[in-house]
Amino acid sequence: MTSERSAYSVSFSPESHPPVRLASGSNLSEYLSVENSPVLFGCRNGVCGTCLIEVQEEMNGRLREAADDEREMLDILAPDNPRARLACQVALCADIKIRYLGFASL
Numbered sequence: 001m002t003s004e005r006s007a008y009s010v011s012f013s014p015e016s017h018p019p020v021r022l023a024s025g026s027n028l029s030e031y032l033s034v035e036n037s038p039v040l041f042g043c044r045n046g047v048c049g050t051c052l053i054e055v056q057e058e059m060n061g062r063l064r065e066a067a068d069d070e071r072e073m074l075d076i077l078a079p080d081n082p083r084a085r086l087a088c089q090v091a092l093c094a095d096i097k098i099r100y101l102g103f104a105s106l
C-alpha cells in the first residue's frame with residue numbers, strides 16, 4: 001500500500017526559482033507562473049508545446065504516465081527524451097525536479 005502525501009514540491013534546474021510546494025494532484029499549469037518558475041505556458045491543454053519540461057528527478061511518489069495525446073506531442077517535440085513531459089498535463093503526485101525545455105528541442 002502506498003501512502004500518498006497531501007503536498008509535493010517542484011524544484012527547478014537550474015535553480016532559478018525556489019521550490020514550489022503544491023497540494024497533491026495539482027496541475028502544474030494552474031500554479032506555476034513567470035513569478036515562481038521558469039516554465040512558460042501557452043494553450044494549457046497539451047497542443048502547443050510551450051510548456052515542454054524534462055523531469056530530472058521524481059521522489060516520494062510517481063507521476064502518472066503520459067496519456068496518448070500527450071505522448072503523441074512528446075514524440076514530435078522530444079522524441080529522444082524519455083523524461084520529457086508537458087507541464088500542463090502533469091498532476092503532481094511526487095516531489096519532482098524539472099528543467100524547462102520550451103521549444104529548445106525543436
Ligand code: FES
Nearest residue numbers: 042043044049088
Ligand atoms: S501549454 Fe500548450 S502544451 Fe502545455
